[in-house]
Amino acid sequence: MRKYPLLIIGGGLSGLAAGIRFARFGQKVLILEKHSKAGGLNSYYYRKGRLLETGLHAITNYAPPEDKHAPLNRLLRQLKIPRRTVKLRQQKTSEILFPGRANLCFSNDFSMLQLQIAKRFPGSVKQFAQMLTEIDAYDAFAPRPKVSARTFVATFLQDRLLLEMIFCPLMFYGGSDEDDMDLSQFIILFRAIFQEGFFRPEGTIKDLLGLLLQQYKNFGGEIEFSSGVKEILTENNRISGIRTDAGEVISCDDLISTAGFPETKRLFSVPEAAAAFSELPEDKTSGRLSFLESIYLFNKSARNHLPEDRTIIFYNLSEKFSYRRPDDAVDLNSGVICFPDNFERNRQGDTIQMRVTHLANYEKWLHAYQDADTSRYPAMKTDWTERSRKVLGKIIGNCSENIVYEDSFTPVTIERFTSRTQGAVYGSSEKIKDGRTYFANLYIAGTDQGYLGIVGALLSGVTMVNQHIFNKM
């Protein structure tokens, strides 16, 4: 029987980071990844010879190399990746657009947002500054009970429109709760998105994953693809190992699961062990928020219509911004429009990419997918994508005739490829902030541990190994 000091379930960003950390100091570690590729929620696929990314719009937490304490730079040091060797492209300008009411632009220079607020919401300037002072002093990483971020923000910002505009990008890029979020999560996202900002690495997510995989292997880490975990095995209230889908039992001293909290619970086949892990039923821990995402490639003539200086547009058309599972299959009243080419030093390719994200209802998509009539699901996809394009036409102008390629994925697609229940990309609304579980040698890392985005996922893997595993050795 194979035995490892550390086993990691999941070869996404948090699993790879945890693996690099552990392997770096000469320890044997094995990552088991169910899919044939690394990346988890941030992976890629090929269609018609083109590489398309699954999740990545932009990476948050931009920091210049000299800011050594910034999360991004701390993270790279921990992974032993020299900051100067990674080429980063910063965003141009992003926009929060509530048509007919207000818009706010922001960039990686936080003063742009402050100036925009001063211009459009002059009565809120002082309140916004007071809120910033509180945010700057807040330790968002200390484990503490959940507090409503909406209540916190409302104590400062009396203007409800401004409040909703501030929440809109933060929710779309990390909100796992409906219409509110935990204050710590809000502050992590506020810093990551507004105060630090967006960037993309040179190349695609595949290059970033390749860099991480290479680093992991250089340190002697092992990874097995298409190797799902069937079951977590317990013995005397400890994790003794796992059984793979292929039936192999592998034992371990410690186990890190990046599969997600409800997803990890499903891996206990002994009911007593599952109950000990968590007494909460799955519908209490599964995230309810998922998305319909469409990827468009336009020909060059679309350049005349499309904004060249906008990186990401977060829009909302309705009277009240709603961030919850919609009653319909898709909520077209709000969304994210991302132009991955509109980062600095963009090479002018033969196509222009646009990605569009809307809130979507997992159950509606699942019913269509499971329908005996197999034409229903693709027809529903086509129908909603067309409706989405009409709404987009009003916001960025009609580019339908310039489309050379398009593809969409639904909450069901996300669930199938990432194993996240209900396609909940931001995971459970219950976060396990310290990563600990009932079992003293099982830890949760990744989305359900509560750090957000790509930098957050990587930091989550690093932190769990630093705090829990190194200390025990």
Place this chain on the structure above:
Amino acid sequence: MTIDEIKKVLLEIIQDIDDEADLENLNPADALRDQLDLDSMDFLDIVMELRKRYQIQIPEADYPQLATLDSCVNYLIPRLKAA
């Protein structure tokens, strides 16, 4: 190991953690943390690297004794005697 050898190893480890660290102007009696602009995660790396190279266990309670280069050396002398 001699005092000078231990010092050399420590500087080498720090350089490895942060290749831009300014070791030339390091005052051995002052806190490393203030001079190098590093944080607790980086200091864990010094501990882990020493463990990897010399199999010495440094309990968390002893971390305060690693505050300056001099105090690190003093702490390590008896532990690296045979190394």
